[in-house]
Amino acid sequence: MESRCFRGRTMCLVAAAAVTLFGGSAWAANESEIAEHLIELVKIGRGVVSEQMANINDASKADKGFTGDYMGAQVIDRFKKRTKIDLRIPNVVPQANLYLALVEAEKEVINEAQPIINKQGIAFKGFIPAVFARRTGEQFYKKSGVRMKLTGIDYRNPSNRPDDFESEVLRMFSDPRHPKGQTYVRNTMVDGRPVLRMMDPEYAGVTCLNCHGAPKGERDVSGHKKEGWKEGELAGAISVVLPLK
Numbered sequence: 001m002e003s004r005c006f007r008g009r010t011m012c013l014v015a016a017a018a019v020t021l022f023g024g025s026a027w028a029a030n031e032s033e034i035a036e037h038l039i040e041l042v043k044i045g046r047g048v049v050s051e052q053m054a055n056i057n058d059a060s061k062a063d064k065g066f067t068g069d070y071m072g073a074q075v076i077d078r079f080k081k082r083t084k085i086d087l088r089i090p091n092v093v094p095q096a097n098l099y100l101a102l103v104e105a106e107k108e109v110i111n112e113a114q115p116i117i118n119k120q121g122i123a124f125k126g127f128i129p130a131v132f133a134r135r136t137g138e139q140f141y142k143k144s145g146v147r148m149k150l151t152g153i154d155y156r157n158p159s160n161r162p163d164d165f166e167s168e169v170l171r172m173f174s175d176p177r178h179p180k181g182q183t184y185v186r187n188t189m190v191d192g193r194p195v196l197r198m199m200d201p202e203y204a205g206v207t208c209l210n211c212h213g214a215p216k217g218e219r220d221v222s223g224h225k226k227e228g229w230k231e232g233e234l235a236g237a238i239s240v241v242l243p244l245k
């Protein structure tokens with residue numbers, strides 16, 4: 001079935017999505033809500049790093065005051081605002097342990113980056129939202145067995161390379177007929193185990209183009225070659241692989 005699907009390409013993915021939407025049980029819906037919450041927690045953390053970029057890259061300052069505790073508090077506050085879920089009272093929150101493991105991973109990544117964040121005398125330090133997201137995904141996987149990553153068709157870091165499933169879905173997302181922002185969710189198998197896979201597309205905003213925009217091939221501030229993206233184009237996706245019980 002899987003191999004037939006991948007030969008069937010886009011149409012097959014569409015059919016599979018319909019199965020998930022209309023044939024799914026309440027249990028499946030719940031699992032996809034969990035995946036959505038995990039994506040939200042990563043996006044919030046990445047947003048906090050993004051807001052801190054000027055502070056992080058301030059060459060004149062040593063201690064930036066941007067600690068793991070600051071990150072943890074911000075993530076929990078903003079998650080509560082967006083979802084009404086208060087991780088400070090975890091007893092009443094189903095899945096709180098899983099969510100808190102992700103918050104913990106986000107804190108650890110910021111704590112481990114303190115030496116570079118607080119380095120005086122250099123401006124651009126390479127600690128950017130995408131790096132934060134990658135390291136968070138790696139830490140979270142060790143804690144939970146749930147895979148999360150930022151991926152893209154023209155990826156820069158080999159750790160972000162899309163697998164076959166992700167490549168298919170990214171291709172679907174980059175098709176102008178795909179409704180912008182619509183996530184893709186599917187129950188499938190990975191390594192012989194049932195999983196829920198979710199992908200949430202992301203698009204290039206103006207702030208991304210300094211590094212990922214035109215002219216294609218020119219080096220950006222991080223030393224990577226720019227991809228030549230235009231504003232609004234598909235940039236990539238957050239991908240989750242959630243093992244099902």
Ligand code: HEC
Pocket residue numbers: 128130131134150151152154155156157158160202203204205207208209210211212220221222224235236237
């Ligand atoms: C300062 C330069 C810079 C800016 C600004 C920037 N990126 Fe990136 N981006 C990078 C680097 C460097 C990586 C590789 C990170 C890593 O090592 O995992 C990356 C990785 C990514 C990836 C993961 C796939 C890959 O290439 O490995 C996506 C998706 C992505 N960026 C999207 C965006 C979006 C969307 C924005 C704007 C909101 C943005 N980037 C802004 C430099 C940048």
